[in-house]
Amino acid sequence: MTSPFASLADFRALLADLPGPDAAAQAAAADRNGQLTKPPGALGRLEDLAIWFAGWQGTDRPHCDRPQVVIFAGNHGVVAQGVSAFPAEVTVQMVANFRAGGAAINQLSRTFGADMAVHAIELDQPTQDFTKAPAMTEAEVVAALATGWAAVDPAADVFVTGEMGIGNTTPAAALAAALFGGDPAGWVGRGTGVDEAGLARKASAVARGLARHAAVLDDPLEVLRCLGGRELAAMAGAIARARAERIPVVLDGFICTAAAAVLERAVPGALDHCIAGHVSAESGHGRLLAALGKEPLLNLGLRLGEGSGAALALGVVKGALACHSDMATFAEAGVSGG
Numbered sequence: 001m002t003s004p005f006a007s008l009a010d011f012r013a014l015l016a017d018l019p020g021p022d023a024a025a026q027a028a029a030a031d032r033n034g035q036l037t038k039p040p041g042a043l044g045r046l047e048d049l050a051i052w053f054a055g056w057q058g059t060d061r062p063h064c065d066r067p068q069v070v071i072f073a074g075n076h077g078v079v080a081q082g083v084s085a086f087p088a089e090v091t092v093q094m095v096a097n098f099r100a101g102g103a104a105i106n107q108l109s110r111t112f113g114a115d116m117a118v119h120a121i122e123l124d125q126p127t128q129d130f131t132k133a134p135a136m137t138e139a140e141v142v143a144a145l146a147t148g149w150a151a152v153d154p155a156a157d158v159f160v161t162g163e164m165g166i167g168n169t170t171p172a173a174a175l176a177a178a179l180f181g182g183d184p185a186g187w188v189g190r191g192t193g194v195d196e197a198g199l200a201r202k203a204s205a206v207a208r209g210l211a212r213h214a215a216v217l218d219d220p221l222e223v224l225r226c227l228g229g230r231e232l233a234a235m236a237g238a239i240a241r242a243r244a245e246r247i248p249v250v251l252d253g254f255i256c257t258a259a260a261a262v263l264e265r266a267v268p269g270a271l272d273h274c275i276a277g278h279v280s281a282e283s284g285h286g287r288l289l290a291a292l293g294k295e296p297l298l299n300l301g302l303r304l305g306e307g308s309g310a311a312l313a314l315g316v317v318k319g320a321l322a323c324h325s326d327m328a329t330f331a332e333a334g335v336s337g338g
């Protein structure tokens with residue numbers, strides 16, 4: 001499908017008209033859950049997870065047989081502010097590594113049977129440094145949203161999106177600060193491993209970005225354009241497309257969640273089809289998830305990005321859905337007490 005939007009106004013209208021879950025399928029799944037051979041509630045959050053997936057997939061026997069992982073890569077003008085522990089050329093080098101099968105996400109995608117795709121977006125054209133100018137023009141942010149929109153396979157049954165972009169914890173922190181308020185220093189973290197001075201440079205860059213773009217801070221899509229990045233916009237576009245297809249989404253780390261938060265702040269409820277795969281070690285991620293009301297499935301101290309935490313969470317999702325959809329009921333198994 002070519003993208004159904006040509007402007008931010010079109011995208012905004014599309015977001016306001018997204019489908020909800022199938023309440024009947026969800027009710028049928030809750031009923032089935034009550035009949036499975038286990039004490040009530042004994043599978044804990046796995047039970048809620050299965051019932052939630054049932055609603056979005058529109059079946060009382062939800063599945064994770066065709067998970068799709070899509071990684072978007074972008075480069076950032078704000079790296080000129082000294083905000084990353086790694087040089088910008090690592091972005092294109094890691095894209096080559098993804099394509100050669102050598103990154104963590106390749107191994108995790110294979111482990112959980114996910115189809116994996118990589119989209120490098122204009123890596124030779126970094127966004128503008130947001131401390132000096134809007135990161136993107138409207139045409140650029142719409143093109144990135146459309147790349148994300150087009151990347152989703154409508155036949156996937158679970159969707160994961162991740163990113164690669166040296167410097168991108170800084171635009172992610174800027175989005176979080178713009179969307180939820182608070183001191184920039186409270187949203188920046190060590191990313192790939194910056195020292196104290198690097199952390200201070202990140203907080204300063206975010207503060208200057210917020211000041212420069214103060215006029216748009218009440219408009220989440222303009223915030224994405226002025227303070228975000230191409231891979232962040234692409235993740236937002238992909239998450240919106242998954243919603244249009246009613247495909248449940250597993251969110252990854254801080255950058256992915258910040259991109260997703262743009263949609264929720266633009267239209268409350270826009271992330272109802274998303275769960276948090278994990279909470280990353282990036283200091284603002286837990287706070288961002290709390291602001292979105294999302295409880296992460298995993299907390300393993302990851303701070304890699306590239307969809308890795310969400311891909312790992314596919315293991316939990318697969319376990320939850322296998323139990324829900326394939327366990328015997330008390331009646332089927334002849335077990336007393338159901």
Ligand SMILES: O=C(O)c1ccc[n+]([C@@H]2O[C@H](COP(=O)([O-])O)[C@@H](O)[C@H]2O)c1
Nearest residue numbers: 084165167168169191192253254280305
């Ligand atoms: O997902 C996370 O929470 C996360 C936390 C820290 C770093 N990263 C990854 O590291 C890169 C951004 O870090 P930095 O220090 O360059 O801003 C980018 O490629 C991300 O995928 C990702």
Ligand SMILES: Cc1cc2nc[nH]c2cc1C
Nearest residue numbers: 086090164192304305306
């Ligand atoms: C090596 C490397 C791999 C990554 N994967 C996601 N972000 C990354 C950042 C770096 C620096």
